[in-house]
Amino acid sequence: MQEFIEFNLGARVIFNAGVARELGPLVEECGGQRVFVVADKGVVNAGLLAPVLAGLQGCVVGVFDAVPPNSSLNAVQQGTAAAREAGADLIIAVGGGSPIDTAKGMRILLTLGGELTDYEGYNVINQRLTPLIVLPTTAGTGSEVTPYAVIKDEAAGRKISGIVSRFVVPDMAVLDPELTRSLPPTLTAATGMDALSHAIEAYVSTNNNPFSDSMALYAIDLIATHLRTAVRQGDNLEARGHMLIASCMAGIACSSTLFGVVHAISHTAGGMFPIHHGTLNSIALPLSMAFNSPAVPERYVRIARALGINEHGLSPEEVIAAGVSAVATLAVDCGLPTRLRDVGVPETALPELAALSLHDGTMLTNPRAATEEELLALVRGMW
Ligand SMILES: [Fe+2]
Numbered sequence: 124m125q126e127f128i129e130f131n132l133g134a135r136v137i138f139n140a141g142v143a144r145e146l147g148p149l150v151e152e153c154g155g156q157r158v159f160v161v162a163d164k165g166v167v168n169a170g171l172l173a174p175v176l177a178g179l180q181g182c183v184v185g186v187f188d189a190v191p192p193n194s195s196l197n198a199v200q201q202g203t204a205a206a207r208e209a210g211a212d213l214i215i216a217v218g219g220g221s222p223i224d225t226a227k228g229m230r231i232l233l234t235l236g237g238e239l240t241d242y243e244g245y246n247v248i249n250q251r252l253t254p255l256i257v258l259p260t261t262a263g264t265g266s267e268v269t270p271y272a273v274i275k276d277e278a279a280g281r282k283i284s285g286i287v288s289r290f291v292v293p294d295m296a297v298l299d300p301e302l303t304r305s306l307p308p309t310l311t312a313a314t315g316m317d318a319l320s321h322a323i324e325a326y327v328s329t330n331n332n333p334f335s336d337s338m339a340l341y342a343i344d345l346i347a348t349h350l351r352t353a354v355r356q357g358d359n360l361e362a363r364g365h366m367l368i369a370s371c372m373a374g375i376a377c378s379s380t381l382f383g384v385v386h387a388i389s390h391t392a393g394g395m396f397p398i399h400h401g402t403l404n405s406i407a408l409p410l411s412m413a414f415n416s417p418a419v420p421e422r423y424v425r426i427a428r429a430l431g432i433n434e435h436g437l438s439p440e441e442v443i444a445a446g447v448s449a450v451a452t453l454a455v456d457c458g459l460p461t462r463l464r465d466v467g468v469p470e471t472a473l474p475e476l477a478a479l480s481l482h483d484g485t486m487l488t489n490p491r492a493a494t495e496e497e498l499l500a501l502v503r504g505m506w
Contacts, residue, residue, distance in 0.1 A: 130334040130379050133292030134257075134268045136371060140360055143171075143258050143299040144178040146215070153254045153294055155213025158183045159206040161226040162217045163190040166260055169305050175217055175258065185209035187225075194221040195275045196239060196283070199228035206233055213254045216293075217302070219314070220264035220273070220400070223257050227272040227291050230255050239274055239283060248288035255293040260302045262353070262366035263314025263401055265321055265374020267296035282394065285484070292378070298371060300363035308354045311366075312457035313401030315350040318370035319343065319450070320404040324383040325376035327415055327422050328488040332379060339376040343429040345369035347453065354457045383489035384480070385411045388502060391480040398466045405459045406466070409451040410504045416443045418491035463506040473502050 137149065150158055160183055162172050167188050176183055187202040202225055206214065211233070216226035228239055230253040235242070242248050257267035272286040303311070322342035325335050346369045352362035388411070389403035416423040424439050427446025434442050451461065460466050468476070477499035480486070486493070493501070 125330065125332050128332045128334070130332060131270070131289045131292065133270070133289060133378070134294065134296045136268070136296045136298065138298040138364070138368060140300050140364065142297055143302055144174045146175065146178050146256070146297070147180045147182070149256065149295060149297065150179065150182060150213060150215070153213055153256060155254055156182060157210050157212045158215055159209055159211030159213070160186045160215045160217065161190065161202060161222050161229065162186070162188045163222050164188060166218045166222065169260075171260055171302055171305075172217060175215070184211055190218065190222045190225045192221055193275045194224040194228065194273070195277050197277060198225050199232065199239060199274055202226075203229045203232040211253070213256070215256045215258065217258045217260060219259070219261040220266050223259065223264065223266040224273050226255055226257070227293075228274050231272070231286070231291070239286070240276070243283055243285040245287045246289075248286070248290045250290060252290055256295045256297060257293040258297045258299060258302060259367065259370070261306055261310065261314040262303055262363070262370040263317040265318060265370050265377065267293055267298075268371055268374040269378045282390070296371060298364075298367040300360045300367055303363045303367060304358050304360065306357065308357065308458060311357065312350070312354045312454075312459050313399050313405060314370070315346060315353065315366055315401070315457070316405035316408065316454060316459065317401035318366070318373045319346045319350075319453075320385045320408050321373035321377045321382070322346065322369070323408065323412065323426055324385055325373065325380040326426060327419050327490045328380035328383060329490055330380040330488050335376040335380050338372040340425065340429045342369040342372040342376065343426060344431075345372070347430045347449070350453065351456055381488040382485040383411070384415065384486060384493065384498075384501070386485040387480040387483035387489070388476070388505070390483050390485065391476055392463070392468060395472060395476065396467055398468070402459060402466060405454045406461060406463055406505055408454075409447050410501060412447045412450065414501055415489065415491045416447075422490075463502065468506065470506060473506060474499060477502050
């Protein structure tokens with residue numbers, strides 16, 4: 124166990140089917156009178172925004188729905204200008220990771236001014252920001268409760284992923300399973316595997332602690348139990364609800380632990396090729412578990428238990444292998460690709476992928492140190 128633990132109980136979490144249509148009282152409790160809403164075209168086209176706006180009873184002063192698939196500096200600047208012009212005093216984000224990260228960036232600039240790059244780093248932001256309420260429409264990123272803002276700097280061709288502060292954590296996470304009901308099976312699967320990778324990476328992180336452990340293990344259990352149903356029966360609100368809660372719990376867990384080699388590889392590959400973050404994590408997860416397990420075998424045994432593995436008559440090594448295999452099978456059952464070659468990564472890109480992954484910040488909390496050669500062997504296995 125860590126000698127020093129800091130665990131932030133940041134966001135207030137509200138869960139209820141249909142609550143997205145009745146946000147007025149919650150906005151009032153947050154002290155907001157001039158609400159600015161951030162979403163993307165996918166949210167609008169899925170008909171998810173209209174009922175949210177209808178429930179806000181006239182306190183909405185503006186809507187910014189031009190958020191690109193990967194939140195960008197440009198979108199944050201545009202959204203901030205519109206919110207400032209409208210005199211907004213509270214932001215509501217409705218969407219997956221991109222609108223949520225955009226709204227996080229906007230609340231930073233609305234409150235503090237300047238450029239987002241001014242706030243890169245750990246706890247550079249040390250004061251309260253414009254209040255933010257988040258309604259996730261996917262069950263995966265956990266961004267509704269995390270202190271991270273990930274924004275793409277298009278001009279520099281990189282992601283600003285280093286903005287970390289407890290003041291970035293949204294004030295309220297509103298989990299409404301009706302908002303994830305229309306999410307297509309492939310996105311349900313990919314985002315669900317992202318949540319699973321957050322829970323597993325949090326549990327084995329070198330920053331693990333008893334608070335994050337409890338959230339991570341139960342999130343793994345919930346995902347192993349409910350992801351297949353959420354993928355196959357999209358309108359099963361019970362499965363959808365459990366996935367939203369699992370994703371939120373995994374987000375809480377990884378807020379104090381950071382990530383590991385799975386995210387190092389998926390951040391890097393996602394920067395090199397336009398591949399969905401969750402799909403990449405799903406591909407990287409099983410072999411990364413096998414790679415890391417010698418460093419913390421007892422933790423991988425507990426992960427296997429949370430995944431539902433029956434240990435009877437098995438050695439610890441066999442239990443771990445069964446856990447790795449259960450994750451690989453879950454991805455296949457959910458219809459996701461299982462190899463890097465299946466998603467357009469050429470074999471010639473693997474040396475660069477390994478070299479860049481080694482220097483991704485998430486490797487710092489991976490339980491097993493890796494050399495470039497070991498990472499190359501790992502990504503070759505994934506290919
Ligand atoms: Fe992730």
